Structures are given as structure tokens and as C-alpha cells.
Amino acid sequence: MYSERMSAVKSSAIRDILKLMSRPGMISFAGGLPAPELFPVREIAAAADAVLKKYGAAAVQYSVTEGILPLREKIAAMLDPAGNQLSTENVIITQGSQQALDLLSKVFIDNGSAVLTENPTYLGALQAFQLFQANVTAVPSDNNGIDTTLLKKHLKQDKPRLVYVMPNFQNPTGLTYQLERRKELAKLAQEHDVIFIEDDPYGGLRFEGERLPSLFALAEGKNVVYLSSFSKTIAPGLRIAYAAGDAELLKKLVIAKQGTDLQTNTFGQYIVNEYLENGLYQKHVDLVTRTYRERRDAMLRSFERHFPASASWNKPAGGMFFWVRLADEVDTSALLMQCAEQNVAFVPGKEFFPDGSGRNTMRLNFTNATLPEIEEGIKRLGKVLKGAGV
């Protein structure tokens, strides 16, 4: 009775965990939630009021599928300050980046089409691809991003329709691709004439080091679709994100979007546009970045104090996640329920591995807890790990 695709897709374990974990007293490092206490609530209220005064009914009327023009202009200018490469035809507004993944899947994936991802990778991307019955192959990463030798092999052998990567502060590993790897990937996209999806929700949230050019910029917009969002830098509940890419390709996404939801919510688009117009954006991003860096550093210190010697972790240069690796024989899923009893939560890493590996890993979010909660939560977690003999 249901479609075949529904047998391949499962509910997001993370969203299910989040539901379980919302009880009082729980310190959850499980979600990917930005810190709500930083949301510019007053400025959003002022922007909402201003756009209803300024544009009146147009701020809540139907609008074009592509997204409102002034917001697309600002995004084009953010991505290409010199204004040489991009126009509004290279930008569409999406209902969160998740929708861009849905639309790209619609436009490129047939039943059984090959898609390559990192291993591990973002769970929501896997869900989007699975809903279109893609044949997903996860290509292992080294410490500098997706392994290009293996990637080349799979590009030849699998002839994928899409390659999905997150070069900045990857979800779940926190990994960032260095410049040479980026150049290599931009070149591979051309050589194999395949579309790379560059998902960059956290790029603006860099704690240290120099900002690196996107694959999209390095490839001069060819064969790369760049996704980003205001969910992590303003507020996610507005659901305003965007895709940038080749104008002809975006026209296909627009056709798919017509049949999917007609358009992204007009009001949220005008609110974000107003917020950007008021020049509040970069200052706010700086505040968020500063706060998240403090939280990352606090979690690092807590790891050192409370985690067993067998645990290892990275130091993400931005974004929202730590990636922790335990001894090979440990199954973090089995530990989760014990942790929940101690009122602390994380996401078992294996959820992010299309190939089913990663049993001994976990993802910890550091942006949605205060400094004392981070210390207390990691202390609880360390106690469970040590108690389990990890």
C-alpha cells in the first residue's frame, strides 16, 4: 500500500532521541540546536513589525517560487562581493537546507541512481537521498576530507549523479577540508561532469584560522551547488536557507519546488531581508561565534578532566560538534540508555555511517548548553564511560 521508498527510509534517530531527551534535568548534547539564548529575538520582532509596515500585505502574500528578489540580491552579494560571477538567477531561497537536498534529489535521482557521500555524513542528507531510492556509497575520509583516490575510483565505477560533501566543520565529525583538497574536488567535479553538493550550514561560524574558499568559488560555479542557511546564524524556525548554482540547473530546482511547496514562507524571507538590510548580521554572527568558541573550549577542558584515557576527540575549528572515538570494542548505542538514566545524552556515531560502521563513536553538540551544563554533562558522561569499563 505504501510506496517502496518508505521501506528504505527510517525516522531520524536524532529527532527520536530529541523527543525522549526533552525531560527536565536532562543535559543533552544530542541535538544540532543553535543556542536559543543568542537568537536576536528583539531584532526579529522589530524586523517583523517593520516589514508589515513597509510592505504591508505583500509580506504575507504568495510570492515567486525562486524567493523574493531583494533577499536573493543580498545573498548573491554575500557570496560574490565583487559582483563578477553571480546574479539573482544563481540563487534560490529554500525552506531550510534540508529542502535543497530534497529538491536536488528530485531533480537528479532516479530509483537506483548512485550518490556518493562522506563516511560518516549528515543524516538528513541520507534521508533525503533514500526517499528517492538512491544507491548511496559512503567514501571514507582521511583527516583532510573525503579520500580523493577512493573518490576517483567511485566516480569512474559508480557514475554518480551527485556527490555530497560538507567541507566546513562537518556534521558529524567537525572536520574541515584544507585548500588543496578543495581545489582537487573542484577539479574532479569538472573532469567527471558530476554535480557536487557543497553543504555549508556552519561556514560563518569559524573560531580560528583563515576562511577558505568554497568548492563553489573554486569551481567558478560550475558543477557545484552551494547550500547555506540562516538557521545557525539568525534562527532556524524561520526556515530560510538558499542554494546557489548554475542558472539553468536552478530553473530545474524551481520547477521541482513548484510541485513541492510552491514557495518558501514569504514572511520569513522578508524578516531575514530586513535583518540583513539593517546591518545587524555580521555583528550577530561574531557574537554567536565567540560564544560557541567558549563552549567548545569548555567542552575540551571537560573531556580532559573526565573522559577515560581510551577516548580521543578532534578540535573543530568552527561549527557545532565534537566527534569522540572510543576503544574499538565499545558500542556507544548500548551506552546511550545508561547515559539517559544519568540525565545526559549524545548521538551514537553509527547513525551517520551509511556503511554501518562507527559503533565506537559519538557526536556531541557543544552549542546548546551553558558552560556549567557542559562541565556537568561531560562529568556525567565520563562517569558512565568509566563505569562501563571503557
Next chain:
Amino acid sequence: MYSERMSAVKSSAIRDILKLMSRPGMISFAGGLPAPELFPVREIAAAADAVLKKYGAAAVQYSVTEGILPLREKIAAMLDPAGNQLSTENVIITQGSQQALDLLSKVFIDNGSAVLTENPTYLGALQAFQLFQANVTAVPSDNNGIDTTLLKKHLKQDKPRLVYVMPNFQNPTGLTYQLERRKELAKLAQEHDVIFIEDDPYGGLRFEGERLPSLFALAEGKNVVYLSSFSKTIAPGLRIAYAAGDAELLKKLVIAKQGTDLQTNTFGQYIVNEYLENGLYQKHVDLVTRTYRERRDAMLRSFERHFPASASWNKPAGGMFFWVRLADEVDTSALLMQCAEQNVAFVPGKEFFPDGSGRNTMRLNFTNATLPEIEEGIKRLGKVLKGAGV
């Protein structure tokens, strides 16, 4: 390079016409736009402000895929005032009703699955079904809705996964199903164990006559998914709509929605919830209904004054559209460009016929023009028709 489905789908002719038709001086009866001058802009501004004060950051944070609980409670109570049948588990919030069509397609349609619709039917539904490569068969309607003799034949022969109907003030024909036909369809849904999608965007906008029970109510929620929206009764740019149905079926839609856009915009949900809480809704719907009835009546009078004797039309008891039929040999698409030159626009009816018929029909929206614009626009249109010897 693109997926197969993209060759089946075309851009919405209506949205393309709307773009063309936005030049100054144009009187357009083409869109399906509600009257923006009626939007409760001040009340939306007040609700936006109130929810940010009341809920703070939670009003713009991530939320559950199903939609916020208080809004689902209110919708369940609207649909089932006695509270016997429905709970929040029977309601999910969608990003416009268009998204409900996308999610239902995802959950039920495999490549080549049969879907039955009315003939003519809503273009956006066709787009949604085509994006999942459904095999759509349009079942002719008589003056009382879809022809049940033919429908029974197709139910047996095609074994459809979905049957799509709009029993109130149908888009595009304005037609309303009478009670007996509704009962018959509710029974057929059970007998053939097939899912009927009952799309009801305009049900609240009834100009005269008694409100009739939904197929959903008549079928006691079994095998019918009921779709409605606040787009036509509050404002479409908030993109807040809902699907009501069997709890197990809705769980599948929720899984599909996770991979599609994670959730509907939180802010819009809270705004609609606040608006409903303030008890403003029914009074506003009454105002919209009264205004649209005046506009319908004005257009009727203008038809009588200006249209050629060969034209015939219905008298819709609610909703937003007139359906006009011209002599068999007329092709309304060919007339559209002449009309555009005279600064008046409509949608050629054949766009709505999956079987390619309906060349001599046109859809006219009466809600998005003032009374003088209606008279002037129909005068212009009548002149073109008569000039063309129609």
C-alpha cells in the same frame, strides 16, 4: 543527467502567466490569489510580537516535525468540535497544502503507480503526482462531482494508490459535491481500500447554502486524508496548512517530512496559533466570505453585460473561481495573448485537464480584483471574445 521525472514535469503555466501578467495596468483574473487588502496585517503584526514576547526564542527555534502541539490541538478541535474522533495524533502541520500533496506522493506513489483525479483538476496536484512519476487518469465529472460509475470502473481496473478530489468549490470549476455523492465516495474509499485525498482549501469560504460534511467526516477518518490551509483565510505567505488522517498513516508522512524540510516554519505556526487563540478567526473568515460573495456577484453581472451569447458559466457557491465555457471550436490559449494586449488575463482551461481536453474553457479568479476592476476587466475580455467572433 537530470532524473527521468523531470522530463514529465513542466513549469506551472499559471505561475509563468502570473509573471508575465504583473505589468502595470493589467487586470488579472489568472492567479489564485486571495485579496491582500483583506489580510489581517495589523493582527498578524500583533500576533508576531505577542508570540516573541510570550515564547521568546522557542518561537523561532527548531521544533517537532509534526507541528507545534497547541496548533494541532486547535485544528483537531475545529475539525471535530465534539472531540470524539480526533486527537493531535490525527493532525500534522504542512508547509502549505502543496507540501501535503508532495508528502502523500512520496509515501504512496512508486514509478507508474495509478492515481485518479477529477477532470479538470488542480494543476499543483498534477505537478506533485508527476514529480513521482504517477500514472494519472482523469475521471470525468458531472455537475455533482466525479462520476462514480466511471470511478468504480477505474478503481477496479487501475488499482490506484490515491484518488484526489476537491469537493468544495473545486479549483478550477467552482463545483461543489452534494451530500449523496460525498457519502458514495466515502463508501468507495472503504470498499476499495484506497486513500482518497480530500483537498479543501476553500471550504470555509461558503457564500450560500448549508455547509456539507467532509468525506473525511463521513468516512470517520478511514481511508481519507483531509487537507486544508490558513492560506485563503489568514494569509498564504505564512505557509501554514494541515493534513488530518489516520494516526499510523500520518506517522509515515512525518518520516517523509523529516527528509523533505525537517519541519514547517515555527514562527508562522505560532502566529497562526496566537491568531486563533485571540478568537479573531471566524470573524475574519466572515469578512472574507462577504467580500468574495460581492465580487462573485459583480463578475456574474459583468458576464451578463459583456460576454457573448455563446459563453456559459457556473455560479460557484464559494471559493475563488468561475469556470467559463465557450463554443467548442474556440481555443482560449490562442485568445490569451490578445487579452494580454488589452491588459486582461485568465488561465486557459486546458491546463487543468490531464487528458488534454478543455480547449474551449477558461478559469477566472474573482477574489483578487476590486469591483470596478472586475467590471472593467470583464468588459475588456468580452470585447476580445466578440472581436474574435466567439
